[in-house]
Amino acid sequence: MNDGLTIRPFTFSIDLENCRITDADNHIKRNLADMKNQYFYKEAYDKMMKEDNALLYEVYEKLVPEKSGELIQGLSIVHPGKVGKEYFMTKGHFHSIIDTAELYLCLKGKGMMVMETPEGEWAIEEMIPNKAVYVPGKWAHRSVNISDTDLVTLFIYPADAGHDYGTIKEKSFRKIVIEENGKPAIMDNPMWNL
């Protein structure tokens, strides 16, 4: 039965070996070109762009009606690599309905969740397998891969939340995660613009 008001239960499986979910409704790919002006190391970015518009991250989603009470979920895969000293990362976003949370469960790899409020408060949490990061309402968030393998996380958020990428594109995050002396380090972002 699908009367347009109710949806039926469904399932999906996480294929960790191939870094995907079964029966995804949506498969988003983000390449280097999609991240123009988001990396601090611009010369490195331009040089990489000349060589290859590398695939940085992918998202598989299961979709449901975008209404309050339902949940959207999927798998995020951030590939390993760096632009200059800065690790591959997602664009990062607020939710359009800003007071909506998101849960990330790390399944593979190692990363950092970089978070920030509109007032400039920030937080960074490490992601390792079987560890979950709760991103409360109001907190913009970006996944950063600090490992040599794919960073794979399951995400779940309210179906009516929506995405606001524009605010981050405009003002960036206060902190960036770079490799320094072979280790991840948190650095003030010179491009940050509250």
Place this chain on the structure above:
Amino acid sequence: MNDGLTIRPFTFSIDLENCRITDADNHIKRNLADMKNQYFYKEAYDKMMKEDNALLYEVYEKLVPEKSGELIQGLSIVHPGKVGKEYFMTKGHFHSIIDTAELYLCLKGKGMMVMETPEGEWAIEEMIPNKAVYVPGKWAHRSVNISDTDLVTLFIYPADAGHDYGTIKEKSFRKIVIEENGKPAIMDNPMWNL
């Protein structure tokens, strides 16, 4: 900063070996006595109760403000066993705000998610590790352990959803899962009362 309006990001880890999460705010235990009149095999139930008020399932929760947009999450552990032919299971519930969904990700063991709408439409989905079951808004749901080991699932639902256990306690589910010839089988529930 905690001004009562915003909460800060937090993390928790899933300890699959010990079937718990770290830093749980809440640990619920449900024993046989809590499931009075929920099992069809009443003689078996009474006999078991005389021997031991066995622990059937446990829930660890991370709590957040119970407001729209936030998410509550935790770990559900249904222990293995049967009452007569009927496998150990959770009470099952609707949400108080009935149009709210819940996602279950199976992490260990093998089970069935038994689901039903107020109109009596039903669905049953198998749960195995790395498989997720999406329970849409309006669907009551119960986890059943059909294996010889713990059934462990991560659950996520809208923080304002609430729980309605009373409706299921009153009318039960349309279908039950029993062991027949050494295998799980779905049976019409003689106690069902729409």
